[in-house]
Amino acid sequence: MRLSILMALIAAPAAAQVPDPPPPPVAELPGAGRPVAISAHAARRQALLDRIGAGVVAIPAATRRDLEHHVIQDNDFRQDDYFFYLTGIETPSAWLILSVATTGQRQVTLLLPDRNPRMERWTGQKLGPGTEAARLTGIADVRSLNSDHLGRTIRDALTLSPGALYTTMYGRERAAGLAGAYDGPVENVIPILDSMRVVKDSVELAALRRAIYITTEAHKAAMQVARPGMYEYQIEATIEYTFRNLGADRVGFPSIVGSGPNSTVLHYDVNRRKMEHGDLVVMDIGAEYGQYTADVTRTIPVGGQFTARQRQVYNLVLGTQRAAMDAIRPGVTFRELNEVARRYMRDHSGDLCGAQSCDQYFVHGLSHWLGMRVHDVGGNRVLEPGMVFTVEPGIYIPEENLGVRIEDDVLVTESGCEVLSDGAPRTIEDIEGLMHSAGRPKTDGSGQ
Numbered sequence: 001m002r003l004s005i006l007m008a009l010i011a012a013p014a015a016a017q018v019p020d021p022p023p024p025p026v027a028e029l030p031g032a033g034r035p036v037a038i039s040a041h042a043a044r045r046q047a048l049l050d051r052i053g054a055g056v057v058a059i060p061a062a063t064r065r066d067l068e069h070h071v072i073q074d075n076d077f078r079q080d081d082y083f084f085y086l087t088g089i090e091t092p093s094a095w096l097i098l099s100v101a102t103t104g105q106r107q108v109t110l111l112l113p114d115r116n117p118r119m120e121r122w123t124g125q126k127l128g129p130g131t132e133a134a135r136l137t138g139i140a141d142v143r144s145l146n147s148d149h150l151g152r153t154i155r156d157a158l159t160l161s162p163g164a165l166y167t168t169m170y171g172r173e174r175a176a177g178l179a180g181a182y183d184g185p186v187e188n189v190i191p192i193l194d195s196m197r198v199v200k201d202s203v204e205l206a207a208l209r210r211a212i213y214i215t216t217e218a219h220k221a222a223m224q225v226a227r228p229g230m231y232e233y234q235i236e237a238t239i240e241y242t243f244r245n246l247g248a249d250r251v252g253f254p255s256i257v258g259s260g261p262n263s264t265v266l267h268y269d270v271n272r273r274k275m276e277h278g279d280l281v282v283m284d285i286g287a288e289y290g291q292y293t294a295d296v297t298r299t300i301p302v303g304g305q306f307t308a309r310q311r312q313v314y315n316l317v318l319g320t321q322r323a324a325m326d327a328i329r330p331g332v333t334f335r336e337l338n339e340v341a342r343r344y345m346r347d348h349s350g351d352l353c354g355a356q357s358c359d360q361y362f363v364h365g366l367s368h369w370l371g372m373r374v375h376d377v378g379g380n381r382v383l384e385p386g387m388v389f390t391v392e393p394g395i396y397i398p399e400e401n402l403g404v405r406i407e408d409d410v411l412v413t414e415s416g417c418e419v420l421s422d423g424a425p426r427t428i429e430d431i432e433g434l435m436h437s438a439g440r441p442k443t444d445g446s447g448q
């Protein structure tokens with residue numbers, strides 16, 4: 001027992017409590033790609049074809065970056081979001097061609113680069129054309145990108161399915177160029193895909209839940225290690241250690257760990273300051289898992305206890321967030337939620353921020369969509385069940401080196417919302433409780 005308690009104290013935070021990811025529906029893909037949720041991706045492709053009427057859709061995968069030519073610190077391959085949304089595979093340089101003929105007949109073709117054993121010595125095994133790829137992706141027609149030629153596939157599809165050529169490619173004349181002598185209309189398919197992506201299906205929600213779970217665990221780990229005298233990057237290290245330790249693929253965005261004066265800088269990510277007693281630390285972080293990212297912010301007192309002044313400002317931000325969350329339901333807009341939040345802040349500021357209301361220090365928007373991108377696609381939309389977004393009020397008072405932001409990720413339900421990031425302590429009582437339980441002496445936060 002003694003040993004297990006000791007091990008629990010020195011082990012990585014909460015590593016033993018991680019629930020397993022859902023069981024894979026098929027075998028893992030070569031190259032360590034995760035299993036494809038075949039029916040979900042097929043449903044997305046069919047939903048896209050429902051939307052375009054007649055025509056052909058051509059979606060390129062991302063290409064692998066080159067150590068010799070690109071920024072080497074950022075050489076990790078990450079799949080193109082649109083290609084991933086429609087296929088679930090992380091294979092570089094592939095293409096997806098979808099078509100719907102005037103007869104209504106639909107065709108889905110995946111073009112994969114031929115495998116290259118010599119290159120695979122360097123880059124690892126890749127998914128190549130063949131029956132194995134068809135089985136693993138659920139796309140029956142998998143062809144060789146090299147021998148079948150992309151242009152011919154697109155041209156043939158356009159012959160059978162006249163209409164427009166839809167693509168995500170920048171420089172859409174290049175897409176037409178791929179189809180040779182094609183001189184019909186070329187359309188941007190991105191707005192259609194974005195309008196689909198803003199409402200998440202169950203497979204997307206599972207990835208988001210896992211990314212968010214990992215992120216809330218990282219917040220708890222950070223709360224437990226934070227001490228005056230530490231540097232911000234040491235908190236960042238604990239956070240990003242926890243991300244990888246729990247299976248995150250990468251950060252969804254650079255981790256923000258801003259203490260004292262840096263707590264009032266919205267996107268501070270240098271993280272080099274030495275933290276002092278009395279500082280608040282804003283930690284705005286998000287793990288990425290399965291191409292989906294979390295975005296959760298907590299603000300903590302590095303000494304383990306909020307001062308009276310910090311406590312008042314913190315609770316105003318928290319009350320503002322609760323007011324906004326209480327107003328979430330289908331049919332509401334971001335603009336309306338923002339108004340609810342600002343009205344609450346104005347009505348409850350008292351003299352906390354001088355003669356004016358504290359909402360003068362609430363200098364950013366309340367919400368943004370969340371998904372494969374941290375500021376996800378979706379634009380102006382009325383809330384519907386299945387949408388996921390952030391609720392993040394803040395108050396930043398530079399003249400006091402006092403910044404507070406509280407950010408949670410919510411899922412719109414039929415009647416309101418589910419807070420997906422509840423796992424990270426949010427109230428003063430819960431934050432101080434966790435910080436004290438990590439062996440920290442009780443102080444008044446002022447350094448004594």
Ligand SMILES: [Mn+2]
Binds near residue numbers: 295368390392407
């Ligand atoms: Mn955010």
